[in-house]
Amino acid sequence: MAKNIQAIRGMHDVLPEQSARWQFVEQHIRDVLSAYGYQEIRLPIVEKTELFKRSIGEVTDIVEKEMYTFDDRNGESLTLRPEGTAGCVRACLEHGLLHNQTHRLWYFGQMFRYERPQKGRYRQFVQLGVETYGMADADIDAELILLSHRLWQRLGISDTLELQLNSLGTTAERVVYRELLVEYFTANVEQLDEDSQRRLLSNPLRILDTKNPDMQVLVEAAPKLMDSLGADSLAHFQQLTETLTALDISYKLNTRLVRGLDYYSKTVFEWVTTELGAQGTVCAGGRYDGLIEQLGGKPNHAVGFAMGMERILALLENRQDLANIQTVDAYMILVGDAAQKAGVVLAEKLRDSVPGFRLQMHCGSGSFKSQFKKADKSGAQYALILAEDEVVNETIGVKFLRTDDEQRTVSIAQLIELLDS
Template identity: 40%
Template sequence: MAKIETPQPVRGTQSLLGEEADRFHAVISAFDRVRRLFGFRRVEVPVIEPTAVFARTIGETTDVVSKEMYSFEDRSGDSITLRPELTAGIARAYISEGWQQHAPLKIATWGAAFRYERPQKGRFRQFHQLDAEILGAGEPAADVEAIGLAAQLLAELGLSERSTLHLNTLGDPETRTKWRDALHAHFSKHRAALSDESQSRLDRNPLRILDSKAHQDWPFADSAPGIDDFLTVEAGQFFEAVTKGLDAAGIAWVREPRLVRGLDYYRHTAFEFVTEELGAQAQLLGGGRYDGLMESLGGPHTPAIGWAAGIERLAMMVDAPASERPDAVIVPLGEAGEQVATKVLASLRSQGIAADMAFRGNMKKRMAKADAAGARFALIIGESEVEAGVAQVKDLQSGEQNAIAFDKLAEALRR
């Protein structure tokens, strides 16, 4: 008989158990607490979208769209894509599902996203993101609110002192156009010395050369004209209002003039929380204002700001939460004890008592399981206990043991 080959996980995916899963969900739990504090409503959007949603919003010439998306034709011949990020799907839902009536709308969600890229520390082909957006709000106060939510989340996770907020402005469309032209002229003088990737970006998107990872590009990026030389009065006032709002909220920040967003629909505020603890994957959370995104999908002009954070990356940095432990483990002895134990187990759980049952092995092994589970109490139910209508409740910390009636167990365990 041929040996059946054991299936292996798809490269770039992972399964989580125990502490790893607990860290992952500790991040999600903190996110859910903080979004409620800030009044961000929970939303859910599909994992699959028409490919055009991402081609229009992320940009057809970007690596994500041209190289990294999981796209396929469904049985109707339509091009469908597993989402590489969450914002585009939220924007599509805002336009097509009537969410505009709720503007300004503060929303938050989390879920899986997919990109075909080389797996490395903190980066997977199936990964998970937290996402927060404020849609239909063009005021600087919305930027402060979004960044404040991010800062509070990192504080909840114990990461405030281990991360730094980098902040920049991309200006308004007039600012951005003038700055783009100046960057193109500057980098064109050094075209031959730029990396191959930056040479390909020069005519399409010279802003992206500023955040190039190629060392040979850095001297030219450092000597490039800064955006402050091209800021309109209105754009400068907007950025000043954001920085004053952050100062008032007690959120520390540093100016990072090389922090950019390549796509034209990004305006004004761009920000990242970065750390020095994860090597090359320094960004913990990043976002910005994208006032032109809705129009790229055929919707009305809608000012908006949002951010995303990789759950796996955050989970690598947080302390492991306390292990989940049952309040009690039932140790049944004999057939009669097992029958009654099942009834007692269901009764305790229905009354909010976390309970489990040691149903295998002799008395010693079952008691060892109760102790290994971290339970506070072991409930011993044998034939004599069944006849008397009681369970022997042993405190596994003190060793004290008492007989308690079945209908009084939940009350006794709560004490």
């Protein structure tokens, strides 16, 4: 017997009993984004490798260690997307969406990074990305935070998340700060771990984000980027915080928040939780005004965020009201040959007559008892029972599966009225 083929490590199936929760979250995401006037854009999963090298930065962990990169049959280097922002900018430039225009866009789908799989960190994972273009002021930065906060409220997880904010200033301001940081860490190089020593000359800001407990005192005493910001960057950050305060959105200033990608500037933010262990960042983003020019476009303004679906689903694991999300309204039980023939016609009539009605009809043979068990297992509110007597009399039996209402036999017209009420 041939050996069963298993899924690739770190790439998981979403089984039917799990997919209902995914759909629950996805629907709330669509509803909230629609309420703010955002439009969906659908992007390729595979892009040219050069796109990510130019956008993310060749000396980042993602490009150096984590990308799934391969040569196609023409010898061109291609990469499974490790994140969505670069592809979204590429698409907007390619289709002329950024010239004297503003856009509010979102996308949803799989991303890929080769790293050690653990809960909340997988090699194939699903992200929602939200990107905005052409708006310079901090009001759009605030809108993205307000949008995400509204989603947490809709999902019932707002009390588990904390908003952390920082400003990275402009590229010129970071150059000055980078020199201060290199000078400081060089003077204390013996206290740096191997990973931080490697980053010292390539990406010293990432040292601030170290999780090594032995380096926390050293990092806490490092120069603060906020002290190197100019008047414009400080005013931008003040506009953001004043808006959040006015709307009672609490936040924590985290001067060590730098994000892992090179293209961020000014606002950066993360929604974090203590309920998922080491993988505590659920949503992260910020402003990336320089990326569009970096990828060949004219200077423009951009700000966005990405959130990990698997981590949101993990926060919802203990929600009892989501344990058995109803996916079927009724299950039709068919007893006898005449019922099987009439049932197909009746099922279509019910779907036509009651918009949005979710009906699962039994297919194949089976005793009444076995069909009833399947009806109960489906999670349906009703079992609709059609046997030969009901076919002759043009009636149907209705068994209430989730309440104490007595079983009744009704006409088809009465059934439609019941289901549509």
